[in-house]
Amino acid sequence: MAINGNEETARLQEQIELLKQQLAQAQKLTALGELVSTTTHEFNNVLMTIINYAKMGMRHKDTATRDKCLDKIFAAGNRAAKITKTVLGLARNRSGGQEPTDLTELVTCSLLLLEREMNKYRVAVDRIFKPIPEVHIDGNQIQQVLLNLLINARQAMPRGGRISIKLQYDAEVDMVDLVVRDYGCGIPQDKLPRIFDSFYTSKSGPDESGKGGTGLGLSMCRDIIESHHGQIRVNSTPGKGTAFTLKLPTVTRAAKLAKPVAAPIHHLPAVPSGPTVMS
Numbered sequence: 001m002a003i004n005g006n007e008e009t010a011r012l013q014e015q016i017e018l019l020k021q022q023l024a025q026a027q028k029l030t031a032l033g034e035l036v037s038t039t040t041h042e043f044n045n046v047l048m049t050i051i052n053y054a055k056m057g058m059r060h061k062d063t064a065t066r067d068k069c070l071d072k073i074f075a076a077g078n079r080a081a082k083i084t085k086t087v088l089g090l091a092r093n094r095s096g097g098q099e100p101t102d103l104t105e106l107v108t109c110s111l112l113l114l115e116r117e118m119n120k121y122r123v124a125v126d127r128i129f130k131p132i133p134e135v136h137i138d139g140n141q142i143q144q145v146l147l148n149l150l151i152n153a154r155q156a157m158p159r160g161g162r163i164s165i166k167l168q169y170d171a172e173v174d175m176v177d178l179v180v181r182d183y184g185c186g187i188p189q190d191k192l193p194r195i196f197d198s199f200y201t202s203k204s205g206p207d208e209s210g211k212g213g214t215g216l217g218l219s220m221c222r223d224i225i226e227s228h229h230g231q232i233r234v235n236s237t238p239g240k241g242t243a244f245t246l247k248l249p250t251v252t253r254a255a256k257l258a259k260p261v262a263a264p265i266h267h268l269p270a271v272p273s274g275p276t277v278m279s
Ligand SMILES: Nc1ncnc2c1ncn2[C@@H]1O[C@H](COP(=O)(O)OP(=O)(O)O)[C@@H](O)[C@H]1O
Pocket: 148, 152, 153, 156, 182, 184, 185, 186, 187, 195, 200, 201, 202, 203, 211, 212, 213, 214, 215, 216, 217, 218, 219, 242
């Protein structure tokens, strides 16, 4: 009997392991799908600009108009190059690995990828960037987290609005805070504990940009942040808006964490006020 019981437990554990792997794969594919959709749309937009100014330059023979068109084409070409550089940057770091990273630059690149989408949905993005030290992260993964939070924030404001994105150093715990705040629908208190669950979604399916509705975004964010010894917290008021705070270790903190004497992360002081889900 006991042997059968043990065998059954081992079999179930194996199945759980397999399902976990499949879930991780689904999370990755969802994130990749959304990234492809974002960059393709963004790239297409730049191509339209190039084509339209090229047409204009061909129609008008005067030097002034042609110069203007070439300027526009040059600017659009540069923008396209920046977009591909960002995506290639993501691809290069596919092997993973956490390394000293300039988070301000990473956030700036991510915002560049969503520029068109935010304009389309009439969402203005305020940047509040304080000076911060380098963080010890996998830039590829943190960019995915950021894109997820920004898209959720945008979707919480179907009629447009504002998102603010803040970077600051928390000297007390030697971590960098990244706060994504929206002034959208908010999350009812009884739903807050569920938002990080895999497949929990309040959306009926992907929106017309092909994003959201899988309930895999925040579960992926949580897994990534946990693997960074970081924290993800949410603070939300229905009808007023939502703020997600990421706490990421600086290079010096990560070095200390690597030593066995380092203080465990869950001893960090909690963010006061409002319903807060910590992970
Ligand atoms: N900024 C936000 N404002 C309001 N609700 C949010 C926000 N971010 C997440 N949520 C809620 O959490 C749920 C899960 O989010 P997520 O895991 O990204 O899945 P999805 O976006 O596919 O629904 C969303 O369906 C939504 O109900």
